[in-house]
Amino acid sequence: MKKLSLKWHDARRALSLSKYLVAGAAVLALGQTAFAQTAKIQVVAAENFYGDVAHQLGGDRVDVTSILSNPDEDPHLFEASPKTARALQHASLVVYNGADYDPWMAKLLNASKNNAKRTIIVAADLIGKKSGDNPHLWYDPATMPAVARAVATALETADPANKTAYDANLAKFLDSLKPIDAKVAELHGRYAGVPVTATEPVFGYMSDAIGLAMRNMRFQLATMNDTEASASDIAAFEKDLREKRVHVLIYNSQATEALTKRMLKLAQQSHVPTMSVTETEPAGKNYQVWMLSQLDALSAALAAGQANTGTTQ
């Protein structure tokens, strides 16, 4: 009897232990499920404006790392470090510009073994731009809608349970670009054909969308490529400013050198209105606010430039 009791006792203990194990396994399984539901999609963007779009579309479902995010550094001179490669390691979605703006990203991806498990979005491919084209694609009003659609599709593929939320975020994002398009149309109506110049081609696509007559392209390309502008290109630029042949100088405050600073000074001395643009999205502004604030600054400079020359051309 005692023996039986012991057996019973042992059996109960065994049952209790197995219950504990089952409960433990259930907790473990629940833990894994909870983790799977809260694990964020790892996104790496080469440039912070693409990272911003991924964040606006993914919200708290994404964890975004942007490599180029310092508006005080010239992105054309950026070189990837081991830290950049490490950031990329666990990314399941990668967004970069392409068109030779960020050749380091293509190199890192080529060297990576994880590409089969990730989605790679190249902005240039989405809008048919290639090596040799102006690489500042995010100033082209066609780029961000295309990138946003591609990012939303990638997020929905990675996380189909939240498709409705991504669709809603995409619709909201596309809607939020409308004031930018409206501003571009307004400026086009008022200033198409007006001659302007710039120290570097960062604003080129936006300038084209507005229909401005952009001058001194060779000088701008030399700044972008960190090469020396020719004496005749410098002389032509100076003449445009001194003789007020341009209404506005668009100054890239992120790609500066002695020569571009000299042109800024000459514009100020010659009373040619200037406006400052950056390559990288500044802290505290999202893409839409950043673009609109620059368009507002351009609008003010163009108005001043028109008053300045007393002509419409």
Ligand SMILES: [Zn+2]
């Ligand atoms: Zn640039």
